[in-house]
Amino acid sequence: MSLVVLKLGGSVVTDKDEAETVDESGLAAAVDAVAALAEAGQVVVVHGGGSFGHHHAADHGVSSESGTHDVAGIREINDAMKRLNDAVLDALAERGVPALPVHPLSAGAREEDGSLSLPLAATETMLGEGFVPVLHGDVIAHAGKGATIVSGDDLVVSLASGLDADRVGLCSTVPGVLDTAGDVIPEITAFGDAADALGGSDSTDVTGGMAAKVQKLLALGAPAHIFGPEGLGEFVAGESPGTVIRGSN
Numbered sequence: 001m002s003l004v005v006l007k008l009g010g011s012v013v014t015d016k017d018e019a020e021t022v023d024e025s026g027l028a029a030a031v032d033a034v035a036a037l038a039e040a041g042q043v044v045v046v047h048g049g050g051s052f053g054h055h056h057a058a059d060h061g062v063s064s065e066s067g068t069h070d071v072a073g074i075r076e077i078n079d080a081m082k083r084l085n086d087a088v089l090d091a092l093a094e095r096g097v098p099a100l101p102v103h104p105l106s107a108g109a110r111e112e113d114g115s116l117s118l119p120l121a122a123t124e125t126m127l128g129e130g131f132v133p134v135l136h137g138d139v140i141a142h143a144g145k146g147a148t149i150v151s152g153d154d155l156v157v158s159l160a161s162g163l164d165a166d167r168v169g170l171c172s173t174v175p176g177v178l179d180t181a182g183d184v185i186p187e188i189t190a191f192g193d194a195a196d197a198l199g200g201s202d203s204t205d206v207t208g209g210m211a212a213k214v215q216k217l218l219a220l221g222a223p224a225h226i227f228g229p230e231g232l233g234e235f236v237a238g239e240s241p242g243t244v245i246r247g248s249n
Contacts, residue, residue, distance in 0.1 A: 001041050001042055002040070002041040002042065002166040002167070003041065003042040003043070003044070003127070003163055003164070003165045003166050003167075004037050004041065004042070004043045004044075004165065004166065004167045004168070004169065005043075005044045005046065005156055005159050005160045005163070005165045005167075005168045005169070006033070006034065006037065006043060006044070006045055006046070006168075006169045006171070006235075007045075007046040007047070007048070007152050007153065007155075007156045007168075007169065007170045007171065008030045008045065008046070008047040008048065008088075008171055009047075009048045009050075009152070009170070009171060009172030009173065010047065010048030010049045010050025010051070010052070010053070010054070010137070010152075011048070011050060011172055011173045012026045012027075012030060012048075012050075012171055012172060012173065012229055013026050013027045013030055013047055013048075013050060013084075013088065014026075014050030014051040014052060014084065015050075015051055016050055016051045016054075017051070018051060019051050019055060020051055020052050020080065020083065020084075021051055022084070022087050026229060027087070027088065027091050028091070029229060029232060030171070030229075030232065031088075031091045031092055031094075031095045031097070032095065032232075033171075033232040033233070033235070033236050034092060034095075034097055034099075034132065035092075035095045035096065035097050036236045037236055038097050038098075038132050041166075042127045043132055044123065044127070044132070044133050044134075044135070044159055044163065044165075045088075045092075045099070045132060045133070045134045045135070046134075046135045046136065046137075046152045046155045046156050046159065047084070047085070047088055047134070047135075047136050047137070047152060048136070048137050048151075048152045048172075049080075049081055049084070049136070049137045049152075050084065052080045052081060052083060052084040053077055053080050053081045053084070053136075053137060053138070053149075056073075056076050056077045056080045057077050057139070057149055059073075059076075060073035060076070060077065062074075062077065062139060062147070062148060062149055063148065063149055064148055064149045064150070064151060064154075065148065066145075066148065067142050067145030067146040067147055067148040068146050068147055069146035069147070070146075074105075074139050074146075074147045077138075077139040077149075078103070078105050078138060078139050081103075081136050081137065081138050081139075082101075082103065084136065085101050085103070085134065085136050086101075088134060088136075089101060089134060092132065092134070097132055098130060098131050098132055099131070099132040099133075099134050100126055100131045100132070100133060100134065101133075101134055101135075102122060102123055102126075102133045102134065102135045103135075103136070103138060104118070104135060104136070104137075104138040104140050104150050104155065105138050105139055105140055105141070105147075107119060107122065107135075108140055108150070108158075109140060109141045109142070109143070110140055110141070110142040110143065110145075110148060110150070111143055112143045112144045114142075116140075116150060116154050116155075116158050118155065118158040118159070118162070120158075120159070120162045120163060123135075123159070123163070124163065127163075135152075135155050135159070136152065136155075137149065137150060137151050137152040137155070138150055153170070153209075153212075153213050153216065154216075156168060156170065157216045157217070157219070157220065160220050160222055160224070161219075161220055161221070164221070164222075165220075165222045166222055167222055167223060167224075167225070168217070168220060168222050168223070168224040168225065169224075169225045169227070169235045170213075170217075170224065170225065170226045170227070171227060171228065171229060171231070171232055171235075172226070172228065173228060173229070174210075174226070174228060175227060175228040175230070175231070175242055176226050176227055176228070176241075176242030176243035177194055177197070177198070177210060177214060177226055177242075177243040177245075178197060179194070179196075179197045180196055180197050184242060184243055185197070185243050186240075186243060186244070187243065187244050187245075187246065188214060188218070188243060188244075188245045188246070189218075189245075189246050189247070190218070191214060191215060191218060194214060198210055198211040198214060213226075214245060217245040217247070218245055218247040219247055220245075220247055221247070223240075223244050223245065223246050224244070224245045224246075225240060225241060225242055225243070225244050225245075226242050226243045226245065227241040227242030227243070228241075228242065
């Protein structure tokens with residue numbers, strides 16, 4: 001049975017201009033896509049923080065690099081992400097999808113070198129029993145730093161590689177990886193294919209670290225598709241919306 005890992009960007013399922021506000025139409029479209037994927041095979045969902053987690057993390061000065069030992073702050077960020085996760089789970093349940101939560105704060109950790117350790121036993125068992133695991137960007141224990149943020153993108157890479165996914169989809173508000181003219185690059189097989197547009201492998205860009213995202217996805221053995229909400233139907237149908245990233249593995 002094929003396995004798909006689908007990441008729903010926080011900007012897709014929330015209104016980023018209004019604190020802790022779900023984008024009902026965006027979430028409904030995403031839920032329809034997950035339901036279709038679940039009918040065809042196994043699917044793991046990851047969603048971003050959007051207007052729920054990000055402003056709480058900013059208030060406490062927590063990022064993927066900057067950590068905190070403030071338990072109240074850690075709980076505040078995690079609680080916000082669990083509220084969004086509950087909203088996603090409720091929407092999936094209404095659509096008949098047997099979705100269950102997997103909270104990264106309780107499931108994983110970061111080593112001192114920043115590498116993510118994400119045990120997958122629970123997720124694998126859920127899949128084997130016909131459930132749809134739903135993970136989310138979160139605050140996570142980080143050796144030497146207290147707790148830092150783990151992004152949905154990092155979770156996708158760990159899940160796709162650890163579970164040997166057949167396809168990976170990342171749906172956000174951008175239609176794909178854009179070239180210097182603003183057009184979607186249809187396929188990337190090496191970082192050099194998009195280096196000029198991404199500004200180099202160590203750049204921090206306004207798309208949320210697209211350069212780092214492309215590098216990580218190139219290391220996967222499965223094709224990874226980056227697309228906007230309008231590409232959800234095509235992805236579900238097995239097509240290649242937006243940009244497809246195919247590494248050498």
